[in-house]
Amino acid sequence: MRRLPKSYPFAFLIAALAILPLSVLFVLAGDSAEFFDTHNLRVLGNTLALVTLTIVGATLLGVPLAILTTYVHLPWRKLWLILLAAPLAMPSYIGAFTLYFALGPGGEIESLLGIPTPSIEGLWGSALVMSLYTYPFVMMTTRASLLSLDGSLINAARTLGMSLPASLLHVVLPRVLRSIAAGALLAALYALSDFGTPAILRLDTFTRVIFVEYNAFGLSQAAMLSIQLLVIVGLVLFVESTIKGNTERPGRPLCLWPARWQKVLMLGATLPIIILAIVLPLAIFVVWLIREGVGNFDISYAWNSAYASLLAALAAVILAVPVAHAAISGKAGRLMERVTYFGFGVPGIVMGTALVYVGLQLPVLYQTLGLLVIAYVLRFLPLAVGSVRTTAERLDPSLVKAARVLGASPREAFRRITLPLTYRGMVAGAALVFLEAMRELPATLMLGPTGFETLATYMWRVYEAGYFGMAAIPGLLLVLLSGLGLAIMLTGEGRSGYAMKEE
Template sequence: MSADSSEPNPVGTASDGQFGRLRERLTGDAGREQPDTALVVLAAAVATAVLSPVVWLGWRASRLGIGEAIRLAASDTAVDVLANSLVLVGVVTAASVALGVPLAVVTVQTDLPFRRLWTVLAALPLVVPSYIGAFAYVSAFGPSGVLPDLLTQYGLGFVTPYLPTVYGLGGTALVLTLFTYPYVFLTTRASLLSFDTTQLEAARTLNHSYPRAFRRVILPQIAPGVTAGALLVALYTLSDFGTPAIMRYDVFTRVIYVELNAFGQSRATLLSLQLLAVTAVILALESRVSADTSSGYGSPASASPVVSLGRFRWVVTLLPAGVSLFTLAFPVGILTMWLVRSGPGYSGGGLAFEPAFALNSAYAAALAAGVTVLFALPVALYAGRSNSLLARAVERSTYIGYAMPGVVLGLALVFFASQWLTQAVGVGVARAVYQSLPLLVFAYVVRFLPQAVGATRSSVAGIDRDLVGAARLLGETPSGAFRRVTLPLISPGLLAGAALVFLTTMKELDTTLILHPTGFTTIVTYIWRVQEAGYYGRAALPALVLVAVSGLSMVPLLKGSDDA
């Protein structure tokens, strides 16, 4: 045969196949329409922008010497803060499981009276921002609260010094448990609604009592749901700032905020890195639980009661009724009382609530919602059209800011605006950016981008590609097909994402406190200022407004609740 024979080269064929498969994994699935290069570039740019706060924090940390970092990490303050944070997370998580699981069981698997009502009420504490709950409890049981006033009014003021304090670990854990247990309740309830009840019936035919059958049959299968909810509680507890700050319990978020205001930026930086490390561990655990799709569900699930409570029906009702009392009726009642009550709570000149504060909140939230949707659109389109590793990496990167505690995000952007820009561009630009509305809006975008991406991506995934293809065959350009076909189909997802971002931004506390422009007072900054001054009556109206606004975000969940 001649030297230039056309026989195939096995080595070259294998190599080409490997590179081809690798290219398909990185850039898209075989046989699928590849996303436009411009779309990929835009999505990657959004991902880069979202990741930038981590870069600024790392840049500031790199300026710490090894010796200084070790000294700060081994200091009594750092050790105490780490211990306090871990203890709080452990207590709140355990208490939320102890409260959320029984509530899920009695509202799904028993003939509890008014099950649907109790289901809705058990989920509603998510409406109340935890710092509003903390404010309500402090204004009721704190040194200047309702209870000491009543005791003094009836001549029992001498009892006040002997009352247990609402501050510290106990009060913080109580408030966070009351307003975060719905995460466990909802995930456990979802698992119970998917449970194959024929397995329980089989266990009962083997003379297993319900408690024994629950322990041996039900619990192993709902454990992933319980664990997922518990990890969400742990993540929220670790990142919450308002409740520990109001309850005066030193955890990562409170001490970082204090150090930032006291110009202790080195210590704040190190504590932020430690907080991110603990957060990463919780996220890794949550990811493993979410990836575990194994289950024993076989037959279609039933939401019909499987346990009769008999004569204990009304006794068991005390559980959801008592929880609703302390999570809904009590805080709303306290806020309403402060609203209508006259007295010292309304004194203090210059602290009156103004409608402009609400307008400022709505303005910033509307800007954040609009910009977030614009950022989310290329990411959702790219992730919805491609299953490549790059597409998944871009989508996952948008969740970094959502997982990052708001106080850490605010700190990172302070470093960017006040230090990096000063060195890289100049003092004039740094002053224009620092504590400006665009920087605050950017922080909101980083924080809440996943909400818009998730809603929009679901709409993108539901588009029939044949419709877009038909538009192209009829002569439409790619941009024309997007404008006339894709955009109208995904507009419900875009609007839903924008609404969710708007509502969440309205009640965002720590990021707003750190980055809001000077003189730009919002509802949350006003509440924070007057509660620190002890003028509880002044905070009642804006607090109730926030509860009402937060309630709107629960409408989709409650509309989808099915207790048939």
């Protein structure tokens, strides 16, 4: 009889912990009066409208930019790619925060330059911000697919008399539709889970109303709303799981050499996106920093963010190791790994609602740093699992077998062979968890100990108090730290086989 891998019991316990929030929500929602009422239907309509507009906006921006950065020979090509991917390095709530105070009557632009600008709030304002900060999902997934396509088919279409725009439309786009859809669904998930943007721009979506109910001590109604939101998230995740990547055999990529005036026109068309998403928010922070100075900012806020995120990163990596190795060992292990991915699809506001109830039932955990770290781990564990598993799958099994033949015990072989060779994946996974935990806003607001301020929660407090000028230091620090995550992602792309073909 075949023995179960030793990683299975640990992976099973971790998977059971990952689905704890769902069971808690169902228990808590049992006291709610109605599953749907008129207000809930309005919230549902706002949420679906925001998701739909985000998908449209992210696709309209991301697909042309993917074609531009993949096929068009531009000066400083890598620089433009970094600038256009840079919105991934900024939490959307920072963009919403700065754009809200920069635009509109009495905004910073009108005060400094005397130029009147329209205000940004509600559904259309939220959709604009979401599109600006989610189009890189579409751009990067589409770009990865474009880099693998054989450009000879486009050249053949051109030879047969088809214009370049027509060949891109009829030859290229049908072959990357799945990648476009995958990026659009990632944008949809982001819009569903985001709390800061609709809250700042005053749009009643599920995430904002859940937080309002929580503050009004309506945990049962917050749980019911959370379940409704999770149903939508589950549908999006199901659709995403059915989309498979491009299986076309790679070929020589297409390279377009436009005239100078065409390059200027193309790059000029990207400037409004870069200005709105990156330049304007950073400029507003700099203006506030010059005007207000450091203000009442306490460096302990940065330390609190780093400390809690570091604990979460270490815990996530420790838990990721048995899950990743279980996933490699067999089908049951892969199922347990998929269960742990549940937390990553749960919005932070939903995770916070479930764990608040857990804290109320276990006073030893209520409003403690430990409960906040648990929330971070449950949400971002898949980042560590994916990184560790990817590294572990590349190991040569013969190395472990050779160690066993030479007399090493399974534990010693793991410690001396497997662990050192998966070290890089563990470090990368820890870095991703650390950076995501630093940016997390709703779960930190709901679960942080009394008086425990992080960079994200401090920004929220000054927004609520109207002292927006005091947000400069935490905002700039969050952007800087988030930029490290972007660097990790782009480094990963640079090491791929596609990057070699691009050169």
